[in-house]
Amino acid sequence: MDFTFPEAAEKFRLEVREFLKRELTPEIRDEYAHCTDYPHGFNKAFTRKLGQKGWLTLTWPKEYGGMGMDVWHRLVFDEEMAAAHAPVAAHQVAANFVGPALIHYGTEEQKKKYLPPIARGESTWSVGMTEANAGTDLASIETRAVRDGDEWVINGNKMYTEHLQDSDYYWVLVRTDPSAERHRGISIMVLDMKTPGIQMLPLWTMDGYRVNQVYFEDVRVPADAVLGELNRGFYHLAMTLNTMRSAGLGGWTETRRDLEDLVLYAKETKVNGRPLIEDDWVQNGLAEFMIHNQISRLLAYRVASMLENGGPAPDRETAVRQVWTKTYGQLHVKFACDVIGMGSQVGHYSPKFAPLAARWERRYMGSIAGAHNGGTPENALNTVALRVLGLPR
Amino acid sequence: MDLGPSETQQVLKRTAREFLQTVVNPAIVRQMEEDRIGFDPAVWKQVCELGWTGLMIPEEYGGQGGDVSDMAILFEEVGRSLLPSPLFASGVEAALTILALGSEEQKRDLLPKLASGEKIFVVALTEPTGTYDAWGVETRAERSGNGWKLTGTKLYISYAHVADLLIVAARSGEGDDAIAFFLVDPKVNGVKLTILDTIGKDHQYIVELDGAEAEAVLGPERGGWSAFQDVLAKAAVVHSAASIGAAERCLELAVDYSKQRVQFGRPIGSFQALQHKMARVVTEITGAQLCVYEAAYRLAVGQDARLEVAIAKAAASDAYTNASIEGCHIHGGAGFIRGSEMELYFRKAKGAEVILGHPRWHKKRVTALLAEMAQPAEHH
Numbered sequence: 001m002d003f004t005f006p007e008a009a010e011k012f013r014l015e016v017r018e019f020l021k022r023e024l025t026p027e028i029r030d031e032y033a034h035c036t037d038y039p040h041g042f043n044k045a046f047t048r049k050l051g052q053k054g055w056l057t058l059t060w061p062k063e064y065g066g067m068g069m070d071v072w073h074r075l076v077f078d079e080e081m082a083a084a085h086a087p088v089a090a091h092q093v094a095a096n097f098v099g100p101a102l103i104h105y106g107t108e109e110q111k112k113k114y115l116p117p118i119a120r121g122e123s124t125w126s127v128g129m130t131e132a133n134a135g136t137d138l139a140s141i142e143t144r145a146v147r148d149g150d151e152w153v154i155n156g157n158k159m160y161t162e163h164l165q166d167s168d169y170y171w172v173l174v175r176t177d178p179s180a181e182r183h184r185g186i187s188i189m190v191l192d193m194k195t196p197g198i199q200m201l202p203l204w205t206m207d208g209y210r211v212n213q214v215y216f217e218d219v220r221v222p223a224d225a226v227l228g229e230l231n232r233g234f235y236h237l238a239m240t241l242n243t244m245r246s247a248g249l250g251g252w253t254e255t256r257r258d259l260e261d262l263v264l265y266a267k268e269t270k271v272n273g274r275p276l277i278e279d280d281w282v283q284n285g286l287a288e289f290m291i292h293n294q295i296s297r298l299l300a301y302r303v304a305s306m307l308e309n310g311g312p313a314p315d316r317e318t319a320v321r322q323v324w325t326k327t328y329g330q331l332h333v334k335f336a337c338d339v340i341g342m343g344s345q346v347g348h349y350s351p352k353f354a355p356l357a358a359r360w361e362r363r364y365m366g367s368i369a370g371a372h373n374g375g376t377p378e379n380a381l382n383t384v385a386l387r388v389l390g391l392p393r
Numbered sequence: 394m395d396l397g398p399s400e401t402q403q404v405l406k407r408t409a410r411e412f413l414q415t416v417v418n419p420a421i422v423r424q425m426e427e428d429r430i431g432f433d434p435a436v437w438k439q440v441c442e443l444g445w446t447g448l449m450i451p452e453e454y455g456g457q458g459g460d461v462s463d464m465a466i467l468f469e470e471v472g473r474s475l476l477p478s479p480l481f482a483s484g485v486e487a488a489l490t491i492l493a494l495g496s497e498e499q500k501r502d503l504l505p506k507l508a509s510g511e512k513i514f515v516v517a518l519t520e521p522t523g524t525y526d527a528w529g530v531e532t533r534a535e536r537s538g539n540g541w542k543l544t545g546t547k548l549y550i551s552y553a554h555v556a557d558l559l560i561v562a563a564r565s566g567e568g569d570d571a572i573a574f575f576l577v578d579p580k581v582n583g584v585k586l587t588i589l590d591t592i593g594k595d596h597q598y599i600v601e602l603d604g605a606e607a608e609a610v611l612g613p614e615r616g617g618w619s620a621f622q623d624v625l626a627k628a629a630v631v632h633s634a635a636s637i638g639a640a641e642r643c644l645e646l647a648v649d650y651s652k653q654r655v656q657f658g659r660p661i662g663s664f665q666a667l668q669h670k671m672a673r674v675v676t677e678i679t680g681a682q683l684c685v686y687e688a689a690y691r692l693a694v695g696q697d698a699r700l701e702v703a704i705a706k707a708a709a710s711d712a713y714t715n716a717s718i719e720g721c722h723i724h725g726g727a728g729f730i731r732g733s734e735m736e737l738y739f740r741k742a743k744g745a746e747v748i749l750g751h752p753r754w755h756k757k758r759v760t761a762l763l764a765e766m767a768q769p770a771e772h773h
Contacts, residue, residue, distance in 0.1 A: 004686050264768075267764055283756065290763055291708050305395055381672040382672075382673035391648065391651065392662055392663040
């Protein structure tokens, strides 16, 4: 039984911390805090600096621009980035989702073309799966690609795509064989965003971030735009989603920081002369917040340790981690708002009366989208029931 | 970082499960609830021969030289089986107390007897207030000649009726420092034992001390309370591991039943309302188990584990209680009839929840520790 990081990873942590202290300038922090387009901060120059270090792709094979390091290095990097609140939107889809997928099922040519720029932090990707009529039931997508000579012609729509307005490539799920059983006629394609016929309209989330609805009108892409095997896209995706769910393992550190700040707030805030933290309900809620955060941390470590031992991301821990994040995360946001009380409704345009710089007003508004990104909370419970417990359909 | 049992511990776990399957089942557990002794002496003998009583005792005192993480792994299986025995009282609580407090001479005298199973020792700490805080120790110790006489009431003392020696916490004055642990032969005058009627029918006793004579003080006359905190921490973690094992069994029972029970022409396990209940239960168990392992690990290597222990006990107790409640609900009528396996776990879960600090008590500690640690962040 061992709960310590390898020494090399802990050394690396100090290096990352040092780097972030230096490079995460007040300007970048400020831009992140006030950026209205991105919930996760978008800064291409900063992403490129990380790419130059090789830190975006620590675990990738060296031949594709990776560092060939163990999972612990990646975990340490993720932890430090999240704790420092560093911007990630310019690279995280490319580095954590598209890249690993390509390594798994891309052709050699595709790997050579797309992976090194991702590793260098030079190319930004978006992912398009959801459509107006296809949410949790992804196999019902309607966007179609029809073969025409050496090209595919795409028509249809995608919904809620993040940061497409700044992306170089668009990874999309399209139907390539309408006659096949619905799971079997789907393929994955890559669209260069310079391709004519892609139109996007902004949608604004309730907390003020931009997502896009996207329309394809006779978008022509070359035959080699297909990633992986033709008509096997849905099966590739199942694997990729599992990889994605085992990414972001360092995210618990950001929540721990939120919690620590809330503890300080409850210590310093007085109600009729008595510190708020002396109230029983506050104590109980803070403890449960802490317990759940501790479990998020340990589940992340467990997933990492199993990946490191060469296994695929473990079903039980991966699926259960989704439930923790999606189900319990919301509870603690609600609790934190309770602690802040009347002030929890105040936004950052009234800074004088916004406790903790309106952080929990932001968290509260973001908590719904956060729980639905990559699958609904109920979907996470279904996965545990069917795949982990083997309950009947 | 593996965050789980080592290979040796996996062997221990497997061996334990195989052995326990041969010596205990729900019918035996139920029979032992009504039994005067409360456990099968033949099985107890085997348990001692397997070295479980001495698992955490160093080899020089006749034990196996294992640590608290080994014991936690073993207790996942013990908890799962609901084995009725004084293993926790003697092999965990008393063994840890003697190790933490006893003089060299006392350790040499007592530990080999405990490890071999020749003697059963039981710690008597809690009182009618039910707290594990120092203020809860109200039993008085008064000097009498060269020895001490104890007066007070101890409550929730498991297997006190089979103890060869009670290790009684009592105070000779005010303050935490005035608490010491006294060795009392339960057969002497002034000790009265009465069985306590509990939901788990698990042989907890009322120990009334009326000027009972103590043979000796275990270790120092002053300062024992602070050394004893390590005992409470380790015992809490081992008991939490037992809760994890029992909760896993509750989940198994619920999953199996819901696959077989057909209503509206379908197995009830195909209904999402029930699926989500079970998905939450496995989620809570998986999380709590990792907390228990981390606390056990930190205690075993001697790191500060105050926060981890409080988290582990709260999470494991909550997970077990909830698994037993949901398990009963999923069984419907079959979950509340005496004689069902589910009903046993439901009742046993209550004792596991409140022993060594109930979840809300531990949550208070979690927050107190967080408040102690909270520092303004570096960057904002």
